[in-house]
Amino acid sequence: MKGLTDRQQEILDLIKxxxxxxxxxxxxADIARTLGFKSxxxxxxxxxxxxxxxxxxxxxxxxxxxILNTEEDLGIPVIGLVAAGxxxxxxxxxxxxxxxxxNILSNKIDYYLRVxxxxxxxxxxxxxxxxxxxxxxxxxxxxxxxxxxxEEVTVKTLESISSKQVVLKAENSEYSNIEINPxxxxxxxxxxxxxxxxxxx
Amino acid sequence: MKGLTDRQQEILDLIKxxxxxxxxxxxxADIARTLGFKSxxxxxxxxxxxxxxxxxxxxxxxxxxxILNTEEDLGIPVIGLVAAGxxxxxxxxxxxxxxxxxNILSNKIDYYLRVxxxxxxxxxxxxxxxxxxxxxxxxxxxxxxxxxxxEEVTVKTLESISSKQVVLKAENSEYSNIEINPxxxxxxxxxxxxxxxxxxx
DNA sequence: TTGATTACTGTGATTATATACAGTATAATA
DNA sequence: TATTATACTGTATATAATCACAGTAATCAA
Numbered sequence: 001m002k003g004l005t006d007r008q009q010e011i012l013d014l015i016k017x018x019x020x021x022x023x024x025x026x027x028x029a030d031i032a033r034t035l036g037f038k039s040x041x042x043x044x045x046x047x048x049x050x051x052x053x054x055x056x057x058x059x060x061x062x063x064x065x066x067i068l069n070t071e072e073d074l075g076i077p078v079i080g081l082v083a084a085g086x087x088x089x090x091x092x093x094x095x096x097x098x099x100x101x102x103n104i105l106s107n108k109i110d111y112y113l114r115v116x117x118x119x120x121x122x123x124x125x126x127x128x129x130x131x132x133x134x135x136x137x138x139x140x141x142x143x144x145x146x147x148x149x150x151e152e153v154t155v156k157t158l159e160s161i162s163s164k165q166v167v168l169k170a171e172n173s174e175y176s177n178i179e180i181n182p183x184x185x186x187x188x189x190x191x192x193x194x195x196x197x198x199x200x201x
Numbered sequence: 202m203k204g205l206t207d208r209q210q211e212i213l214d215l216i217k218x219x220x221x222x223x224x225x226x227x228x229x230a231d232i233a234r235t236l237g238f239k240s241x242x243x244x245x246x247x248x249x250x251x252x253x254x255x256x257x258x259x260x261x262x263x264x265x266x267x268i269l270n271t272e273e274d275l276g277i278p279v280i281g282l283v284a285a286g287x288x289x290x291x292x293x294x295x296x297x298x299x300x301x302x303x304n305i306l307s308n309k310i311d312y313y314l315r316v317x318x319x320x321x322x323x324x325x326x327x328x329x330x331x332x333x334x335x336x337x338x339x340x341x342x343x344x345x346x347x348x349x350x351x352e353e354v355t356v357k358t359l360e361s362i363s364s365k366q367v368v369l370k371a372e373n374s375e376y377s378n379i380e381i382n383p384x385x386x387x388x389x390x391x392x393x394x395x396x397x398x399x400x401x402x
Numbered sequence: 403t404t405g406a407t408t409a410c411t412g413t414g415a416t417t418a419t420a421t422a423c424a425g426t427a428t429a430a431t432a
Numbered sequence: 433t434a435t436t437a438t439a440c441t442g443t444a445t446a447t448a449a450t451c452a453c454a455g456t457a458a459t460c461a462a
Binding site: 019022023024025027062063064065066067068098099104105106107121124125126129143144192193194195196197198199200 | 220223224225226228264265266267268269299300305306307308322325326327330344345393394395396397398399400401
């Protein structure tokens with residue numbers, strides 16, 4: 001799928017805004033009028049070009065027959081158990097997907113992770129809660145991080161970090177800290193916890 | 202806004218499914234074809250009737266000019282502080298609204314209530330969390346209830362209930378139970394807690 | 403029993419719309 | 433250098449689509 005030119009993008013945007021505001025696609029004449037073309041054929045040819053690049057489909061003979069070829073939003077994946085070895089977001093780990101609810105939580109969430117165990121109860125994170133994970137947030141001391149140590153994925157508070165030692169703190173007095181030497185053992189920060197969802201039964 | 206007849210509802214449903222599946226509204230001929238009318242005018246007249254009842258708008262002269270008059274989904278209200286005296290869902294209490302994200306939490310949520318104080322930390326409910334409240338769930342012993350005692354709204358676990366005494370338990374050892382005699386003091390159960398949202402900053 | 407509403411058929415004029423064909427001009431690509 | 437893609441104007445036309453007018457028939461309320 002090649003990229004659109006600026007002008008083509010303008011027309012695609014116009015189609016989208018037309019759909020959003022009026023609930024129906026524009027006609028060639030609509031497009032020409034809005035963008036100041038003196039011929040509706042200018043719009044026609046742009047539409048053909050955009051169709052050729054795969055962004056829309058044109059229904060032959062149908063008025064306003066412009067269909068957006070949007071890849072559907074699958075929703076945010078919910079990760080249950082992480083299979084040993086593979087990446088967290090591997091297909092086999094995805095328990096289900098829940099619809100992108102923008103604004104329901106304020107932060108950008110890349111995926112939800114179902115909490116196993118009670119190592120974080122002292123900060124109110126319980127077994128079976130879903131924590132919202134942001135993959136790109138900077139990992140800072142004091143924040144709750146999702147870390148992969150070897151093949152295991154764990155959620156802990158980052159207590160301290162240096163090139164020689166990383167300390168992860170369990171927020172439960174019955175657990176002790178995890179200390180890792182990153183030069184010896186592999187530790188990867190998969191993201192930080194930015195939100196939480198809980199269902200009461 | 203009067204109700205639609207069965208036939209009119211069928212046509213409204215057809216318009217909706219057409220919009221969903223094809224991304225554009227149907228023509229009169231489309232409607233006639235789908236429902237087996239031999240005249241497109243049958244569709245035309247149904248559309249006029251539906252417009253008259255307020256469910257759609259028809260753009261004069263425009264092809265496929267059918268616009269759904271859907272009252273927009275305001276979203277689930279988030280209640281911050283509850284003003285003394287009035288009902289919880291009073292306009293002045295609504296902090297904001299967050300979009301209906303069906304399936305994000307499994308239970309039906311009538312509104313979110315922002316948690317004040319730390320009386321429920323032992324079950325992982327913290328200050329500023331949003332608890333999802335269902336108004337109609339049966340109030341049972343052991344469930345977390347939203348109760349109004351006089352003019353104050355509080356979230357507690359229902360410990361026991363009888364005609365002579367209601368006991369509400371704070372899930373924090375620093376707080377003591379609240380005991381109410383419903384024959385003397387007014388207690389109203391506003392709902393039960395069925396979900397929880399938390400933002401990490 | 404008159405009128406209004408619902409639920410259609412049937413016809414046709416008018417206009418809205420898609421779309422082909424013929425150009426002009428510029429910039430990038432092979 | 434020829435070719436292709438972009439970005440239009442301008443004209444024309446077949447057909448897609450709205451929408452008005454004229455009916456038929458059944459149901460229901462005043």
